[in-house]
Amino acid sequence: MADFSPTVRHRRLLQELRQLRSAAGLKQEEVAHHLDWSTSRMTKVEGGTLRISVNDVRAMLQLYGVREGAKYEALLQLAKQARERGxxxxxxxxxxxxxxxxxxxxxxxxxxxxxxxxxxxxxxxxxxxxxxxxxxxxxxxxxxxxxxxxxxxxxxxxxxxxxxxxxxxxxxxxxxxxxxxxxxxxxxxxxxxxxxxxxxxxxxxxxxxxxxxxxxxxxxxxxxxxxxxxxxxxxxxxxxxxxxxxxxxxxxxxxxxxxxxxxxxxxxxxxxxxxxxxxxxxxxx
The missing domain is CATH 3.30.870 (Endonuclease; Chain A)
Structure with a gap:
């Protein structure tokens, strides 16, 4: 049985995204406004109770100033893996x-x-x-x-x-x-x-x-x-x-x-x- 766990990938992705938001000096409400989300949705996303799409991750990375490169691709790959079923x-x-x-x-x-x-x-x-x-x-x-x-x-x-x-x-x-x-x-x-x-x-x-x-x-x-x-x-x-x-x-x-x-x-x-x-x-x- 494979020991790959999308649950762990999802939690690691959220940890990275929270750190990037903090480094960009943005609050949850500001990110929600830029992405045309409700603050409630943003809270659920960062809290891990609502899964996000790869396109959502792309939009967040752009907002946080992460351009295409090794880190950008690694986080997108993590987002894809997090969407898979265990x-x-x-x-x-x-x-x-x-x-x-x-x-x-x-x-x-x-x-x-x-x-x-x-x-x-x-x-x-x-x-x-x-x-x-x-x-x-x-x-x-x-x-x-x-x-x-x-x-x-x-x-x-x-x-x-x-x-x-x-x-x-x-x-x-x-x-x-x-x-x-x-x-x-x-x-x-x-x-x-x-x-x-x-x-x-x-x-x-x-x-x-x-x-x-x-x-x-x-x-x-x-x-x-x-x-x-x-x-x-x-x-x-x-x-x-x-x-x-x-x-x-x-x-x-x-x-x-x-x-x-x-x-x-x-x-x-x-x-x-x-x-x-x-x-x-x-x-x-």
Missing amino acids: WWHAYSDVIPQWFQVYVGLEAEASSLRNYEPELVHGLLQTEDYARAVYQAARVTDAPAEIERHVSLRMARQDVITRSERPMHFWAIVNEAALRRRVGGTRVMEEQLNHLVGISALPNVTLQVLPYAVGAHVAMLGSFAILSFSEGGDEVAYLEYMTGSLYLEKPEEVRTYTLAYDHLRASALAPRDSIALVAKLAKEGF
């Missing part, structure tokens, strides 16, 4: 727009750091475990919809198992998630054994946050930090039942990076974590 578009019948953005970022992230308090992270789930999670969480979905969700989840796992440029994934999971009997005894045993096996990949690190730690820095819930190799800024990601929140300001990302460092220090070492997972799989949970 592989996950095939699942648009079951994947909401807010989560499509995340999958697009995940597809091209060079690394992902994640903390999960309630369940095994989706990239590490077995098919049966994922099915049990969806059956419990999406009680109004028909069986066919559940299967589509499971299929999408399995497809996403390519980012850590692909042979070329696999994503570096550091996962911290609460001990409670390992002891929660999701799908029954057989499903949990398979899931725990799968964690042991996949943790052997050189790009995957697993730590368990044990009960003994007590109160900790992530008591308010799960979060993720995505990093990108091609000059993209880090993004902290938080999810709730009907949407998600992306934090990109450096000071916001630093807060979550510091929290993650505290979690890593509090959690069992990777070797001890795998030993605990293997013990739970063998002796029961």
